[in-house]
Amino acid sequence: MAMLQVNDIHxxxxxxxxxxxxxxxxxxxxxxxxxxxxxxGKTTTLKxxxxxxxxxxxxxxxxxxxxxxxxxxxxxMRGIGQSPEGRKIFGALTVQENLEMGAYARTDKxxxxxxxxxxxxxxxxxxxxxxxxxxxxxxxEQQMLAMGRALMTHPRVLMLDEPSxxxxxxxxxxxxxxxxxLNQEGTTILLIExxxxxxxxxxxxGYVIETGQIVLQDTAENLRKSELVRKAYLGEM
Amino acid sequence: MKAxxxxxxxxxxxxxxxxGIVVVAIALEGMIQAFSPRDIVGGVIxxxxxxxxxxxxxxxxxAVSRGESHQPMRALVNGAAAGxxxxxxxxxxxxxxxxxxxxxxxxxxxxxxxxxxxxxxxPLTGTLFLLIAGLVVGAIAALIYLLPxxxxxxxxxxxxxxxxMGVLQDLVTVTLSNFDAFTPITKFLxxxxxxxxxxALTILIAVGVASYxxxxxxxxxxxxxxxLPPTRQRALRWTSILISIAILxxxxxxxxxxxxxxxxNVGLYLLMGLGxxxxxxxxxxxxxxxxxxxAIGAYTVGVLTSPELGRAIITxxxxxALPFAVIVAVLAGVLLGIPxxxxxxxxxxxxxxxxxxxxxxxxxxxxxxxxxxxSQGVLLIAKPEVGPIKIINPPEFYYLFLGGCLLVIFISMxxxxxxxxxxxxxxxxxxxxxxAMGIELVATKLMAFGLGASFGGLSGAIFASxxxxxxxxxxxxLVSVNVLSLIIIGGMGSIPGVIVGALALVGLxxxxxxxxxxxxxxxxxxxxxxMLTRPEGLVPEARRRIELEEFREEGGESPPGADAPVLxxxxxx
Ligand SMILES: Nc1ncnc2c1ncn2[C@@H]1O[C@H](COP(=O)(O)OP(=O)(O)OP(=O)(O)O)[C@@H](O)[C@H]1O
Ligand SMILES: [Mg+2]
Numbered sequence: 001m002a003m004l005q006v007n008d009i010h011x012x013x014x015x016x017x018x019x020x021x022x023x024x025x026x027x028x029x030x031x032x033x034x035x036x037x038x039x040x041g042k043t044t045t046l047k048x049x050x051x052x053x054x055x056x057x058x059x060x061x062x063x064x065x066x067x068x069x070x071x072x073x074x075x076x077m078r079g080i081g082q083s084p085e086g087r088k089i090f091g092a093l094t095v096q097e098n099l100e101m102g103a104y105a106r107t108d109k110x111x112x113x114x115x116x117x118x119x120x121x122x123x124x125x126x127x128x129x130x131x132x133x134x135x136x137x138x139x140x141e142q143q144m145l146a147m148g149r150a151l152m153t154h155p156r157v158l159m160l161d162e163p164s165x166x167x168x169x170x171x172x173x174x175x176x177x178x179x180x181x182l183n184q185e186g187t188t189i190l191l192i193e194x195x196x197x198x199x200x201x202x203x204x205x206g207y208v209i210e211t212g213q214i215v216l217q218d219t220a221e222n223l224r225k226s227e228l229v230r231k232a233y234l235g236e237m
Numbered sequence: 238m239k240a241x242x243x244x245x246x247x248x249x250x251x252x253x254x255x256x257g258i259v260v261v262a263i264a265l266e267g268m269i270q271a272f273s274p275r276d277i278v279g280g281v282i283x284x285x286x287x288x289x290x291x292x293x294x295x296x297x298x299x300a301v302s303r304g305e306s307h308q309p310m311r312a313l314v315n316g317a318a319a320g321x322x323x324x325x326x327x328x329x330x331x332x333x334x335x336x337x338x339x340x341x342x343x344x345x346x347x348x349x350x351x352x353x354x355x356x357x358x359x360p361l362t363g364t365l366f367l368l369i370a371g372l373v374v375g376a377i378a379a380l381i382y383l384l385p386x387x388x389x390x391x392x393x394x395x396x397x398x399x400x401x402m403g404v405l406q407d408l409v410t411v412t413l414s415n416f417d418a419f420t421p422i423t424k425f426l427x428x429x430x431x432x433x434x435x436x437a438l439t440i441l442i443a444v445g446v447a448s449y450x451x452x453x454x455x456x457x458x459x460x461x462x463x464x465l466p467p468t469r470q471r472a473l474r475w476t477s478i479l480i481s482i483a484i485l486x487x488x489x490x491x492x493x494x495x496x497x498x499x500x501x502n503v504g505l506y507l508l509m510g511l512g513x514x515x516x517x518x519x520x521x522x523x524x525x526x527x528x529x530x531x532a533i534g535a536y537t538v539g540v541l542t543s544p545e546l547g548r549a550i551i552t553x554x555x556x557x558a559l560p561f562a563v564i565v566a567v568l569a570g571v572l573l574g575i576p577x578x579x580x581x582x583x584x585x586x587x588x589x590x591x592x593x594x595x596x597x598x599x600x601x602x603x604x605x606x607x608x609x610x611x612s613q614g615v616l617l618i619a620k621p622e623v624g625p626i627k628i629i630n631p632p633e634f635y636y637l638f639l640g641g642c643l644l645v646i647f648i649s650m651x652x653x654x655x656x657x658x659x660x661x662x663x664x665x666x667x668x669x670x671x672x673a674m675g676i677e678l679v680a681t682k683l684m685a686f687g688l689g690a691s692f693g694g695l696s697g698a699i700f701a702s703x704x705x706x707x708x709x710x711x712x713x714x715l716v717s718v719n720v721l722s723l724i725i726i727g728g729m730g731s732i733p734g735v736i737v738g739a740l741a742l743v744g745l746x747x748x749x750x751x752x753x754x755x756x757x758x759x760x761x762x763x764x765x766x767x768m769l770t771r772p773e774g775l776v777p778e779a780r781r782r783i784e785l786e787e788f789r790e791e792g793g794e795s796p797p798g799a800d801a802p803v804l805x806x807x808x809x810x
Pocket of ligand 1: 013016018036037038039040041042043044045085194
C-alpha cells in the first residue's frame with residue numbers, strides 16, 4: 001500500500017476552487033515529482049497535505065491513517081516534513097538554531113544530535129556556517145538550510161517545494177544530487193518542481209498538474225517521452 | 238574635494254533648518270515660558286535658555302558629525318552655519334511676531350516670549366545677539382566634535398551632569414537634607430535658584446576629570462578582571478549582584494517619600510511593560526488593549542476586598558485576593574486570545590484596542606454598578622499585610638513592587654530561553670514556517686496572551702491596593718500607549734530594555750515638575766526620534782537588532798559580506 005495517499009482532494013481559497021480533485025500516491029522509498037506551470041496548484045497541494053489548508057472534499061492518508069483534518073503540527077509529528085516555497089528560513093536565527101528549530105517537536109536528544117550531524121555531512125557548507133545568521137546566507141545556502149531544517153523534523157515523507165527556484169545551474173545540479181543522495185539513504189520524497197527536466201531525471205514517477213487537476217501521470221521515463229511534457233515543460237519543439 | 242565641502246555645508250544648513258523648526262516649535266509650545274522661572278546656574282542661565290542652548294548645540298553637533306570631510310576648518314564653518322541657521326529661524330519668529338498678530342493662532346506667541354528669546358535686548362540688538370550666539374555656539378559644538386574621543390566623552394558627560402544637577406535641584410536638595418552630613422555640600426553646590434556658579438564649575442571639573450581618568454583606566458581594570466581565575470570572577474560577579482540588591486533594598490530609605498512614589502510608578506509600569514513585552518516583544522502579537530488586564534487585576538482585588546459595594550466582603554486579605562486577580566486576568570487573556578487566533582498585525586491591534594475599551598466601559602457602566610461600582614469606582618480596598626506590618630505608604634509599597642518586578646523579570650528570563658520562548662520567536666518571524674516545524678500555534682499564542690495578562694493582573698492588584706480605590710477612568714487607552722511606548726523606546730523583546738524604558742518614560746518626567754504639561758509631547762518626540770535614529774531601542778535585544786539590520790539591508794544598502802553579523806552561543810570562541 002502507498003505510504004502517502006491523496007485521494008480526490010478539493011481545496012478552496014474563499015470562492016476560488018484551487019484544487020479540483022487531486023489524487024496522487026507516494027510509495028515508501030520513492031521520489032515522486034509534481035510538475036506544473038505557475039499557478040497550477042502545486043503549492044496548494046503541498047499546503048493541503050501539510051495541514052495549513054484543509055480540503056473541502058477528499059481524503060489524505062499516511063500509512064492508512066487519515067490526516068486530512070489534523071492541524072499542521074500533528075501532521076509534522078506523524079512524519080511529513082516540508083521545505084516551503086521561497087526558502088522561508090528564520091533570518092535572525094543562526095544556521096544551527098534554524099536546524100534546531102526543525103527538531104522543535106522532537107524530544108529524543110541523541111537522535112536529534114545524529115540528525116544534525118547528518119545534515120552537516122550532507123551540506124558541508126552549512127557546517128562551515130553554523131553560527132552565521134540565516135538571513136545573511138546566499139540563496140543557495142538558504143535553500144540547503146531550508147532542506148536541512150525539514151530533515152531535522154525526521155520526516156518519513158519529505159516534501160520539497162521548488163528547491164531549485166532562483167538558483168544558478170551549478171547549484172541546481174548540486175541540489176538535485178543531494179535529493180538523489182537523500183533518497184538513496186532511504187528518505188521518501190515528494191518533489192514539487194517547475195524544472196521538469198531535472199525533476200524527471202531524479203524521480204521515479206511523476207504527475208503533471210494543470211489548473212488544479214492532474215492531467216497526466218506515469219513513470220518519469222514515459223513522461224519525458226510524452227508529447228505534452230516535451231512541448232509544455234521541456235521546451236522542445 | 239570641493240564638491241564634498243559644498244555638500245557638507247548644504248547638509249549643515251538643512252540640519253540647521255530642522256533644528257530651527259524644532260526650536261520655534263519649542264518656543265510656540267510654551268516651554269520656554271514654563272521653564273524660565275527656574276535657573277540651572279543661579280543668575281547665569283535659566284532652564285528655558287538651557288533648553289534652547291542644548292537644542293542649538295545638538296543641532297550643530299549633528300550637522301558637523303554628519304559631514305563627509307574631516308578638516309577642522311570645515312567642521313567649524315559647518316557648525317557655525319548650522320548654529321546661525323537655527324537662530325535665524327528664531328529671529329524670523331521674533332520679527333514676524335513684531336508685525337503680525339501671531340498670538341491669535343499661537344497662544345504662547347506673546348511679547349513676553351520674544352523678550353525671553355532676546356534676553357530683553359529688544360528686536361534689533363536681540364537679532365544681532367541671537368545670530369552671534371548661533372555662530373559661537375555652533376562653533377563650540379564643532380570644537381567639541383573635534384576633541385579627541387575620550388576628552389569629548391568626558392566633556393559631554395560633565396555638561397550633562399551639571400544640567401541634571403541643576404534641573405533636579407529640588408530632588409537633590411530634599412534627598413540630601415535627610416542626611417545632616419551633606420548640608421555643607423548642598424549649601425556649596427546650590428544657590429537659591431539653581432546651582433551656584435562655584436558649584437557648577439566644581440561639578441563640571443570634577444566629573445569631567447573623573448570620567449576622563451575612568452576612560453583611561455577602565456580598559457586596564459577590565460583586563461585585570463578578565464585575568465582573574467574563574468572562581469574569583471564568579472565571586473566578583475556575586476558581590477556586585479549582592480551590592481545591587483542591597484542598594485535596591487535601601488533605596489526608599491535614601492530617596493525619601495517623593496522619590497519612592499516615583500519609583501512605585503516606575504515599578505507599576507515595569508510590571509506592565511514586562512507583561513506586554515511577552516505578548517509584543519517575544520511573541521510578536523501587537524496588543525493595544527493591554528490596560529484591560531491591568532483593570533481586571535485591579536477590579537478583582539477591589540471587588541473581593543472592598544466592603545463598599547453594599548454587601549458582605551468576601552475577604553479582607555489582599556494576599557488572598559491576589560491569586561484571583563492573576564487568574565481572572567489570565568482567563569481574560571486566553572478569552573481574548575481565542576477570537577484573535579487567526580488575526581495578524583493591524584487587525585489584531587484593532588481588536589485588542591477594542592477589547593481594552595470594552596473593559597473600561599464595562600467597569601464604568603451603570604448596568605454593572607451594583608457589582609463594580611460604576612463611575613464611582615470601588616473604595617476601601619484592602620492593604621497587604623506582611624506579618625504584623627501593614628503596607629500603606631509609598632516606601633513600603635516599593636518593596637512590594639520590587640518583589641513583583643524581580644519575580645516577573647525572573648520568569649521572563651526563564652521563559653525567553655525555554656522551548657516556549659523559541660516557539661514564540663519562530664512564530665514572530667513566520668507563523669507558517671513555525672507550523673511546518675511542528676509548533677502548535679494555538680497553544681503557543683494563548684500562552685503568550687495568558688502569561689502577558691498575568692503580569693498585568695499582578696500590577697493591577699498592587700495598584701488597586703496602593704490607591705485603596707479604583708475608578709474606571711484610571712484605565713484608559715493612554716495606559717496601553719504608555720506601556721507600548723516604553724517597550725519600543727527600551728527595545729522590543731529586551732528585558733533590560735523594558736527596565737530602561739520604564740525609567741526613561743515614567744521615571745524621568747516625574748522628576749521634572751515643569752515637564753508634566755509636556756509629557757506627551759516628550760513621548761511623541763522621543764518615539765519619532767527613536768524610530769528615525771535607533772529603531773531597535775535603547776537597549777536592544779541582539780536578535781531584534783539583527784532583524785532590523787537585515788531589513789535595512791534589504792532596503793538596498795551594503796550587501797551582507799564577510800563581516801556579516803554572527804551570533805555565537807556563549808562559550809564558543
Ligand atoms: N492565498 C491565496 N489566496 C487566493 N488565491 C490563491 C492563494 N494562494 C494561491 N492562490 C491561487 O491558487 C492557484 C494555485 O496557486 P499555487 O500557489 O498552488 O500555484 P503553484 O502551482 O504553486 O504556482 P508556482 O509555481 O508559481 O508556485 C493560483 O491560481 C493562485 O492564484
Ligand atoms: Mg508554488
